Each structure stands twice: as C-alpha cells, then as structure tokens.
Amino acid sequence: MSSCVIASDLAHAAYCPRQLYYARRDDDRAPPPTVHEIRDLALEYPTLLAADDGELADRPLATTPTVYRANLRRIRERDDWAALSNPDARNVLLTGKDCRGIAHKLVGDPPVPSLVSPGTPPERGVWEPQRVRVVALAKALSWEREAAVEQALVEYPAVGVVRTVRLTTRNKAAYRRALRIARELDFVPPRLRDSAKCRGCTYREQCGVKTRSLRSRLGFG
Template sequence: MSFTDLATATYCPRQLYYDRREDDREPPPEATARIDLAFRYPELRDLDDAALAAEPIDRPPEEYRAALARLADRADWESLSDPTDTHVLLDGKDARGVAHKVIGETGADAPRDDDENPTGDPPVPVIVSPGDPPERGVWEPQSVKAVAAMHALSWQEGRRIRRAIVEYPTHGVVRDVSLSVRRSGTYRRVLRSVRELDGPPARLSSSAKCRDCRHRSNCGVKTRSLRSLIGL
C-alpha cells in the first residue's frame, strides 16, 4: 500500500480506482517543480523580485520572501532548508512510500528515548505538497499521508514517532502534524477501504472535486448544471 494511494483515496476513492488503471503514475513536471522549491529555501530568499516571480510560487515575491523569513525563525529551519536525508523510502507494516525529508538521526546508532542518557529527539518525516495550504492545519489527504509516514518510520526505527511535518513550499508554509486518536482513526479507515477496493467505488454527484479531475471524461460521474437543477 503506497502513501500516495492512501492520500488519493482520502480525497476520492474513485480517483484512486482510475489512477491504478494507468501505466504512468508519475507526478506531472509542474508538480515536481513546485515540490523542488522545498529544497531551495536559502537560494529563494536571495533572489530578486523578477527572478522569484519566475519561480512556481503562489504568492507575490515580497510576501513569499517574508514567509520564508518567518520560517527561518523555526528551531528546525536549518534541517528543513538543508536536510541531510531526502527522498527517503519508508517501508512500514501497512504502507510504504517516500518522505521528502527526514529530520533527525535514524538507524541503530541514533539516540533512543530508552537510552540511559538520551541526547536527541525521535526523527520527523516530512511530506511536501505541491498544492495550497488550508487556513489552518493540513488537508485531510496530507494528514493521512503524514500519519502513514509516521507509522512506517516507527516500524523501521522500532520506536514511537508521533510528529510529522507537511510543507507547502509554493506558499512558504510549514505545518506541524501530531499523531492523534482522530488522525489515526482516519488513517485506519482509509487503509481498510483501500484494501477492500476491488471495483469502482460509488459515483459522486455534483462534487467540486470532479471539476479538475483528469478522469472526469471517463469516470462516469454525473454532474448537473444550474439550469437543470432549477428545471429550465
């Protein structure tokens, strides 16, 4: 089970069904370019307005630069802006996928909470989203993906990982995600639904999610116009 499948199913199970029927499931180049911003924060802070405006950011250059300046006040700024471990494959008991960054020490030699003299915190998986952030917190698909990453890293490390980070680099926004009962419950529900997926899920009706879906033409989702809704 992949992290991406879980996130997609959280957004729309039917979209996952059609995604799995495709041979090429690589993210589009524009999404990759937006994700790559998360690995270039120091460079981006030094760009002038014209050069910054040419990047795939979703804020005016002055606002974006100010957002990065706020990020620089975080205690983990150095690790976020110049991560040691990037594109790390996490292979858990239930799901596997790539964490764009992992902050902190991992492996058998990393400090543990049960050591006599612990000297470090547990590692933190980082998921990078090419989209826009909500006003607060993170969108549910990214929340499920973050929980999957936490569980997978916990399985590999043999210790509890209760924190993850989700970055929205086109806005210069970083959100912390803690493992909670509600988030774990949502993750388990989605995991179960993906495991049981053996045919196209029920169709949505007039959902806003359908408007920009690349499967709209062959999905069979029935949407109705305003004219039909009012009987004209």
C-alpha cells in the first residue's frame, strides 16, 4: 500500500478501524447522490439567506427556515463570508507527504481547506473523523505550498453552520493516531462493543463477521 494515505480513510480510521477495513475491501468511498445536493448549498449562502420559507422548504435542509436564516446570519459575520460562497478553488486534490485528499473549497488568502459535510454538527466543534480529515488536508496544503497552514474549515450547509478547526497539539495527535491505524491495518479489526457509533455505521448489517484473534491468525488457535 502506498505510504500516502487517502484523507477519507483517516476519517474511517478515527471513527472505527473496522469501518475502514470494509470501506477498503469494497472500494466504497463515493458519496450517495443526495450528498451532492446538500454540498451545493455551500455555494449559495447569500441566496439562501435572502430566500423565503417556501423556497427554503424545497431545499435539503436539516432545520427550520427560521433557524437556518439565523445560522446564516452568524456566518455572514465571519471575515470569510464572501470567500465561502465564492471560493478561489473548488474540489482541489491536495497531495502531501503522508496524505492526499479533496478539499471541497480553498477559502481566503492565504487559503485554508474546507470540507463540506452533508451531516449536522455536534453542539460544539466538529466530529473527530472530520477533524482528522481536515487536519490531513491542511497538512497536504502546507506541503504543497511550502507554507504553514494553521487551520481548516468544516461546513455543514444543511444547517448553515461553519466551524473552524485549528491545528492544535490535540488535533494533530488525533491525526497521527488515525494515520498509524490506516497504514498498519491489514486484517479485520475487532468490532466495537455496545457503541453508539454502530447504529449510524453504513456497514452495521455486515459487521457480523467473526474477528480472528492475533493468536488464531498466527496459527495457534
């Protein structure tokens, strides 16, 4: 396997190593068609802010029109409001020393990568798989530009929220853990036990495959 890991694989690794195993086995990384409809919202923030309830009701939002417009007004207060809707570059393949992946946008000057998520955010910050993935994109952009990139963005256009992810010591440590898992994974990892993650996993129906212990894989079991 190439030492340059796909950034989306790091997200799987951070969520559950077994999920990464299934994604690689099935070569299943393409998002469903509905994801593109939601991601398109991230290029229409000014238009959506001005839209009435009827117009917003026809769009794939995950909240009410009233809440959605309030959230967009908060984004409008950001310095990068104009760049978020009209980015300098879209769907850019970034290749770094350790990872490569698609940044859905490059925002600002100097640019930072943005990942546009079809889901909804936690109450604060971003989900760990997305944190790890945008840190990988920021590191790849830094490698390409030979300049420090200290933050990245995760957008949740279905609810009109944008979160900043800074390359803190904690976030870089999470990235390194996921990178190590992605590089070393060459067998079916153990299943998570009684985890809420399993309920939202794409592979939950096929995750009944019995895992083999290290002892049995070495021929002693």
